[in-house]
Amino acid sequence: MTDQKHYFSKKKQIQIKGIPAAPGIAIGKAHVFGTENIVPQERRLSEGEIAGEIERFRKALKQTKEDLIGIEKRISREIGAEHGKIFNAHLLVLEDSVLVQEVITRLKKKKKNIELIFSDVLNKYISVLSKARDEYLRDRISDITDVGKRILRNLIGLEERNLEALDEKSVVVAYDLSPSETAMMYKSRVLGFATDIGGRTSHTAIMAKSLEIPAVVGLESITDMVQNGDQVILDGIHGTVIVNPNKRFLEKYRKEQKKYEYLEHELIELRSLPGETLDGKKVVIAGNIELPEDVASVISHGAEGIGLYRTEYFYMNRKDLPNEEEQFNAYKSVVMRIFPNYVVVRTLDLGGDKFLSQLDVPKEMNPFMGWRAIRFCLARPDIFKSQLRAILRASAFGNLKLMYPMVSGVREVRQANEVLEEVKHKLRREGIPFNEDIPIGAMIEVPSAAITSDILAKECDFFSIGTNDLIQYALAVDRVNEKIAYLYEPTHPAVLSLIKMVIDNGHRAKIPVGLCGEMAGDVSLTMILLGLGLDEFSTSPIAVPEVKKIVRSIDYSEAKKIAEEVLTFNTGREVQEYARARLRDLIPDLAIELIPDL
Amino acid sequence: MEARKNIVVKNRTGLHARPAAVFVQKASKYESDITIIKEDQEVNGKSIMGILMLAAEKGAKITIIARGDDAERAVEELSELLMHDVELNADNKNGGKTGR
Incomplete structure (x- = not known):
């Protein structure tokens, strides 16, 4: 009976994922802006x-x-x-x-x-x-x-639809908004907006950013899913819209909103300060990027470098392969803009959930464990070499480090290095400059690589732990399967042990160890990772100020104690709760409730 | 009088939107008729819609043809615009990138 009552009295919560166009969080009533489809009547003329x-x-x-x-x-x-x-x-x-x-x-x-x-x-x-x-x-x-x-x-003789005539503050939902309509939102009652179409380079997206109105675009069919007056949460940071949110989500996002406003304020102060603990231990807090234009966000959020430049985006949504020149120009512009800080360029990590339309790659039963990343590159030296040439050439212009993804053992590093040597040799012969001492690192995301990190450390100049995959492989949890999402636990004792092992092995070989998965941006875990001795946190730029804030608010000796403590716990849940409690004591404004992630 | 020049588009963003707009504005200042040819496509160099239709990206081989009194000067200046790897417009908020 209660179920039925619930069914009739409440609208279902819907989550829709789009493209984040302008950061910020808006919570309010939806105002659906009808599609303005002007269909002219046909009339014959004499x-x-x-x-x-x-x-x-x-x-x-x-x-x-x-x-x-x-x-x-x-x-x-x-x-x-x-x-x-x-x-x-x-x-x-x-x-x-x-x-x-x-x-x-x-x-x-x-x-x-x-x-x-x-x-x-x-x-x-x-x-x-x-x-x-x-x-x-x-x-x-x-x-x-x-x-x-x-x-x-x-x-x-039609009037322009007018955004200035909103009765109350609303989240505008529309098929599309023209640049002039977006511009009119200035000083209006628009809390944020969500559109069916639009990309990251549309004027609407660009303008939303300078107007500081949170926006999500490219939601495909949001206009069909929302009705006038529905309550919506618009998360312009992650590109998510939640229609008719339940109480838990509402509370979570009200806090996120507060947190965002708090950080916006803190950001200005934190931007130019280094990642350094109260007792003087320095760590690098870097940003992850996908496109050269993301560098702006990395810099504006005060990141001290780029710990992960994903290069796949180059290869997606197109019919042909990107040529060397095109890649070189992109890498070079990133290297030059982030200088004197470094950028870690990860070679092509295709496979798993992202694949090329232009390559005839067969469907696999287990794509995450299949023909992907470095395995794919070693099998397709033509594609690999053109990327390596572009990366090497760009290395002449600043501080560039090269990283191989999904390494499962030292042989792959050696094989990749052989290809790299070939490319270097050819460049030398052609008299094209590059950094002869370009640092080579391995992304540690396969358990076998973590466990043999002592061996890998002898042949690498740095490590970066890719936790998204490491967790799914270590715990045998497919991260896209919702039924088992509860098992995906970054704080699982097995995961923490693997991370510790990699850091310790790296340090024994005197090479720095970073972490570039989503875990690096999970603020409740910053103290633990810091205490385990991590040298570099690389996260989405938006999380950089939070991580920096925590690092700057604690003693390294204290973080070490916290890490030692959590390593004695038996479950991931205990670690989570303990970490959150410690964070709440340290910086109450940053602590958020424990709700499963989106 | 007719002048023509074959060029390879060197401008990083090719002949898109802003660069296209600048091109059209410059082309419109000349008396001469301006035509751009890419492969088998031929468009009016003073038409922004036409130029957008060409979708000439960096590396595209195009021919610029001018017919009229100031043909030579027109071809020189217009090809110059596309042969340098510089932003055509100081306003580069978009980064002029193609978001790939």
Whole structure:
């Protein structure tokens, strides 16, 4: 009976994952912004009407131009000139003589009303662009649609939908928002926004960041899942939207929100300070990146280097393979921007849950344990060599370290180094500069590598522990299977022992040991990892200030005691509870309740 | 008068959005008609839509043709724009990257 009552009285909680566009957390009522699909009615024209129709078109273009100039001025004044410039491209579309001529010619030929002809022509262009291979080019569709809609509205005499007219503070949910609509959110009642489409390089995403409005884009079908007035949590840090959250989630996110605001405040102070304990032990607090443009976030969050540059993104969402030059330019720009700090470039880690569309790789029963990462690279020296060449060439421009992923034993390191030597030899012959002493490291994420880390340490210059995979392999827990998610425990005594073993073996061989999995950003574990002797924490940039804050608030001797203590515990749960209690004592604002992660 | 030049796009972001906008603005200052050819595609160099349709990325081989009194100068300046690995526009908030 109670179940049924529950069913009728409560809406189901839904979680949707999208692309984080602007950080921050918004909690509030949803305001669903209807899709603005202007579908013009078809009307035949008599010969005598054609001239008048063309005149209407010219007038609408003129009106739209005036509107755009007005918006450009307003945005330049209120938000910044660089955002006003977006409308330069819009104006060019409007003044595009080829486009205008095409519309007029077609109108004369088809003898139909201008609204219909104009949207046909525009749609033709949009459909070509939507097939573009390049994400950046595809994102320009929203710019063209934006101008197109303006012209159509002026032709039909429609008002622009207005975000300034919200009755109460709301989280706006829409299929898409144009850059000008986003810009209008300035000083309005918009708490945050979520859209079905959009990518990381869309103007909407870029503008949301400078407006400091939390935003998640690319949610695909959020407009179908939310109704006006539904309560929503929008997490612009992780790119998640939760519709009709239950009490537990609500509480968790209210705290996250508070924490975010607290950190925003602290960030300014922490940014330029080193990762150093109260008693003077120095550790590196670095950031993980996927794209060269992520470097900005690494720097703004005060990270002291890049502990993991994932290079897979290069190879995804495209039909061909990236060439050496393209990779070299990306690596070089990262190396130069992060200098004098270092960047650890991880060679291609394809396989598991990420695969190439352009390579014919058979489906596997156990992809996480299959043909992936260094195994794949050693089998495809053509792909591997081109990446190594690009990395080596970039090493001449700053402080670059090279890391092999998914090493399971020392043989793989030797084999990879042989390929590397070949590439180095060729570069030398060609007279192309690179760092002869480029540090080579292994990512420790397979239990066999952790257990033989004493052997590996003799042939590596550094280690980085990849906990996401290490945990799943050590505990035999598929991390994408929800039914067994409760078994995925970073604090499991087996995991902690493996981490300790790797750190100790690294230190015995006098090489530094970092950790670049999600565990590095779990603030409740920072004290333990610090106490185990970790030299480098590499985490998503957003978690850098928290980790730094903790490191700077504790004595290393104290952290060591905590680590020794937790190593005597029998279950992961005990470790978790103890760690959280200690964190609560140390920095109450950072402590959050124990709720299973998303 | 006609002038033409074959070039390889060296600009890091190819002929996309901002670079395309700058190109169109420059091209429009000339009397000459400007045409760009890539493979079998031919577009008007003064049309932003046309240039976006070309989707000319870095490394693309294109031909710039100008017909008119200032043809030579137009081809020189416009090819110059695409042959350097510099951002065409000082405003580079997007990083001009393609987000791959």
